[in-house]
Amino acid sequence: MGILRNAAFRKSLKYLAMVWDAAGFISLMISSAFWFRNWFMASPADRAAEAGDGVVAGAPDRHVVERRPNAHGPVPVLHHQKRDHQRLHRRHRQLGDAWGKTAPFMQVCYKADPEFVRCSTEAVQMIMDSIKNGLPALGIEPLDPFNIPEIKILQGGDGPVALNASLVNVTVRGLTSTKILSNKVNFETYAFSTQMKIPRLRIDAVYTLKGRILVLPIVGHGDAWLEPEDLDIMSEVDLTLRSEDGITFFKVQDVQVNFTIGKLRLRLKNLYNGLKALEDSTNEYINSNWRSIAGSLKPILSRTIADLVGDVLTKLFDGVPAKYFIGDLS
Template identity: 30%
Template sequence: SVLFVKMIKWFLAALVLSLTESGKPPRPQLPSYIKVCHRSDPNLNDCVRESVERIRPYLSQGIPELEIPGCEPLILPEIVMNQGKGSIMVQSKYKDMQIYGPSQFKLRSVKVDTEKNKVKIKLYLPRLEMIGNYSIQGRIMMLPIAGHGISTGNYTDIEATAVMQGEKYEKDGETYLNIKEFHTDFSIGHASVHLTNLFEGDKQLGDSMNEFLNDNWKSLAEEIKPILEKTISDLFKKFSNKIYQKYPLDVLLPP
């Protein structure tokens, strides 16, 4: 009957309204294992630190609800390093780099400035191992280098600082945060690298070049550091904004 149809329509409308707030889409909820911190908390930095520590066990496999990919290994799809000045003049590309060890970080400090929408994190990484495909052509400290194959690297005692700068914006009656700047800076205690198939597989030349790279790793690392920092910053800026675009500020960091 017409009355029955109207009742069904009313029921469906009431159901939809019950799932929304003033007609707005329902707020997404954070996973239950995440400790929520309040921006009015006088000990906010300590709370955020504890929250990060709580999600550590989940980082290796990733957190789909936050669109955080697994970091054991962390995948860098591509790193392009075209260096045309200083002691390194090369064109190189690294693809499908797998990085092992990121989840073993130790937090040094966390500083959250809610007024300036700024976060600064200092952390220590005992060890990172990297493996992936590479191609390289050019000169390093006047020595020619050429090859394509597998690149492996071991890096220890890494001190890193990350600074995020956000800006607020409104969407659907909610306040969100957009990360407009993400900067990283790091120092490495020690590094060792190995490149296979250098000089079309010439073992003697390849061994000599790998020995040279390891003997001079510190000065070479300083040369390529800006490119690596930008690559890492761009990657984590992308990850961060996926989270901030999904959750309103009052869900991530309520008053």
């Protein structure tokens, strides 16, 4: 008991108690800060769940609230299987959207507007002009140049062209010169019909081919370039509506493309293992008969363009709510 009467020891106990209280206060402040951060970042459904018994009426199954006791009482712990809401918020912050403003590259059109087609055509042109450098927030790569890892061409039968060919390391230039001529929307199915024109494309690739073009047997491997000009393209995009965290989005179901070409020039290097005279005469023959060749390859090229358009639209529609395309969406 003598040590408890010691003034220095009692003073040490007093300081220790003060330090203990301060540590407890700091711990409480940190816990509160984390709680408020989680509260303000949570969705309205999550906040409502916290006030209830841990189950959100009518909410998707992926939103589950588990209550775990701790020293400060029950604190809700939110489990999101996909964390869709946070992902969507992050995307729109990157786009400068903030859920209440139109994304900077969007022009909202309304079904009730008699000039809807004009507005929609301008809106699609704005998108094309804005995504030429890509949209990293949506995973859209730059359109110029646009890179395609591989294109396979398998054209058999008795037609003018019979080829087994592949193009790798494909680079397409000129897509940013696309002019949108018209964009119409079916208000019942929300299918998009878009007519566009591309003055000129330049396609560079490494090719491998074996087959026949018209009456000419052909074989080769090396660098190639193609320059189609005056492309008139009509795309039909079938869409459905989907809901994610109470927000409506378009979903691409199918893309069909039809096109015509005003002119086509191309060059295949290293044909016939580098026999220069035969290579030159074959390229001249191909360019002289480009219409037959383009017609035979049209189904394959249409599918390639459709895949390209579908990839870009899927990423765009996946990240931007449908109301920013059509404001009075029902």
